Amino acid sequence: MELGGDTIVLLMAVAFVAGTIDAIAGGGGLLTIPALMAAGIPPVNAIATNKLQSTFGTASAVVAFARKGRIDFRRFLKPAIGAFVGSALGAWTLQRINPAFLSGLIPMLLILMVVYFVFAPKASEDDRHGRFGPMAMLGIVSAIGFYDGFFGPGTGSFLTTALVALFGLGLVSATAHTKFLNLSSNVAAVLTLIVGGHVLWALGLLMAASSIAGGQLGAHLAMRVGGKVIRPLLVTMSLVLTAKLLSDPANPLTAFVLARA
Numbered sequence: 001m002e003l004g005g006d007t008i009v010l011l012m013a014v015a016f017v018a019g020t021i022d023a024i025a026g027g028g029g030l031l032t033i034p035a036l037m038a039a040g041i042p043p044v045n046a047i048a049t050n051k052l053q054s055t056f057g058t059a060s061a062v063v064a065f066a067r068k069g070r071i072d073f074r075r076f077l078k079p080a081i082g083a084f085v086g087s088a089l090g091a092w093t094l095q096r097i098n099p100a101f102l103s104g105l106i107p108m109l110l111i112l113m114v115v116y117f118v119f120a121p122k123a124s125e126d127d128r129h130g131r132f133g134p135m136a137m138l139g140i141v142s143a144i145g146f147y148d149g150f151f152g153p154g155t156g157s158f159l160t161t162a163l164v165a166l167f168g169l170g171l172v173s174a175t176a177h178t179k180f181l182n183l184s185s186n187v188a189a190v191l192t193l194i195v196g197g198h199v200l201w202a203l204g205l206l207m208a209a210s211s212i213a214g215g216q217l218g219a220h221l222a223m224r225v226g227g228k229v230i231r232p233l234l235v236t237m238s239l240v241l242t243a244k245l246l247s248d249p250a251n252p253l254t255a256f257v258l259a260r261a
Contacts, residue, residue, distance in 0.1 A: 003039060003040075003203065007039050008203065008206060010035070011032075011035055011036065011039060011203065011206075011207055012206055012207055012209070012210040013210065014031050014032055014035040014207075015032055015053055015057070015207035015208070015210040015211045015214065016210040016211065016213055016214040017031060017214060018030075018031040018032045018054070018057070018211065018214065019054075019057035019060070019061075019210065019211035019212065019213065019214025019215045019217075019218060020214040020215070020217045020218040020221070021214075021218065021233065021237070022054065022057060022058065022061070022156065022211075022214075022215070022218065023057070023058075023060075023061035023064075023175075023179065023214070023215045023216075023217070023218025023219045023221075023222060024175065024218045024219075024221060024222045024229060024230055024233050025156070025157065025160070025175070025230055025233035025234045025236075025237050026154070026155065026156020026157045026159075026160065026178070026182070026234075026237060027154070027156065027157065027237035027238075027240070027241055028054060028057070028211075029050055029054065029152070030237070030240060030241055030244060032050045032053065032054065032207070033046055033047060033050050036049060036050060041200065041203075044198050045198050045199075045200055047152075047193070047198075048190070048193035048194075048196070048198035048199045048200075048204075049198075049199055049200045049203055049204040049207070051186060051189050051190040051193055051199075052190050052193075052194075052199050052201075052204035052205075052208065053204050053205075053207035053208040053210075053211045054186060054211060055183065055186040055187060055190050055208075056208035056209075056211050056212050056215075057208065057211030057212055057214060057215040058179055058182055058183045058186055058215065059183055059212075059215070060211070060212040060213075060214075060215030060216050060219075061179045061215035061216070061218060061219040062179045062180050062183050063216075064215070064216050064219035064220060064223075065175075065176035065179060065180075065219050065223070068223055070172065070173060070176035070223065071176050071177060071179075071180050072177070073180070075134075076177055076180055076181065078134070078138055079137050079138050079141040079142075079181060080141075080180060080181055080183075080184040081184070082138045082139075082141050082142035082145060083141050083142065083144070083145030083148070083181045083182070083184040083185040083188075084145065084184040084185060084187065084188045085142065085145070085188070086141070086142040086143060086144070086145030086146035086147075086148075086149065086185065086188075087145040087146065087148050087149035087184070087185035087186075087188035087189050088149060088188040088189075088191075088192060089146055089149065090145065090146040090147060090148060090149025090150030090151075090189075091149035091150070091188065091189050091192040091193070092149075092192070093146075093149075093150055094149065094150050094151075104251055104252030104253035104254075104256075107242045107245050107246050107251075107253060108253070109154075109158070110154055110157070110238045110239075110241055110242045111238075111242060113157060113158070113161050113234075113238055114235050114238050114239060114242075116161060116165060118235060128168040128170075129168050130166060130167035130168030130169075131165075131166050131167070131168070132166050132167060136166070137166075137167055140162055140166065141159070141162075141181055144158050144159055144162065144181075144185075145181070145184070145185040145188070148182070148185040148186070148189060149185065149188060149189045149192070152189075154238065154241055155182060155185065156178055156179075156182050157234055157237065157238050157241075159174075159177075159178040159181055159182060160174045160175055160178045160230075160234060161234075163177055163178060171230045171231060172222060172223060172230070175222050175230055176219075176222075179219070
């Protein structure tokens with residue numbers, strides 16, 4: 001499909017802002033997917049094109065964090081492989097099972113995550129002793145990777161929360177490693193969608209250029225200001241995502257409440 005030049009420029013601007021937010025706290029898809037659909041792009045193509053551009057943006061953030069020595073690739077290699085395999089399985093399962101039930105469950109999980117960050121002791125900027133070991137990390141990250149390929153919204157927030165609450169990482173370190181793990185799951189998902197022929201390549205690559213710039217900016221902001229911006233953005237993006245999911249009358253949780261109103 002053909003889009004006007006002004007529409008493409010607008011989508012690139014949205015991709016830049018989304019890339020910045022995504023590098024700090026995740027949730028950039030809240031901006032790009034609705035923007036793509038508002039431009040008249042069918043939902044599946046919008047999701048596929050968004051995965052392509054966000055993969056580049058996430059890769060950009062990974063590079064920025066890695067240059068500052070913020071990512072322990074050796075420690076997180078196996079979890080990253082787990083995220084890749086989990087996401088590929090999730091995308092495969094998506095084509096065979098209706099994921100609608102998750103749209104009712106995820107808002108509750110997001111609210112629990114918000115409660116954790118609001119009421120838990122302030123997360124340290126430094127790593128501390130984790131509650132669980134490497135095998136638990138592999139299992140949990142693989143499960144979140146499966147979720148990313150199967151459904152997607154809130155993946156970055158879930159990864160960051162798990163790394164902070166369960167494995168003792170400081171907020172900046174958790175954010176950096178979340179980008180690495182999320183990149184792995186994104187690559188698996190986008191490869192699946194490419195095979196399916198759903199990606200709009202020209203638009204996706206133009207948005208990717210903006211997303212790369214946004215990812216660089218967001219990563220540098222995260223490293224400069226740390227938890228002062230990461231924690232509030234995690235809470236804000238989680239609440240926005242919850243509101244967006246619940247605003248859909250077809251959401252099982254919303255439908256349940258409306259039926260009893």
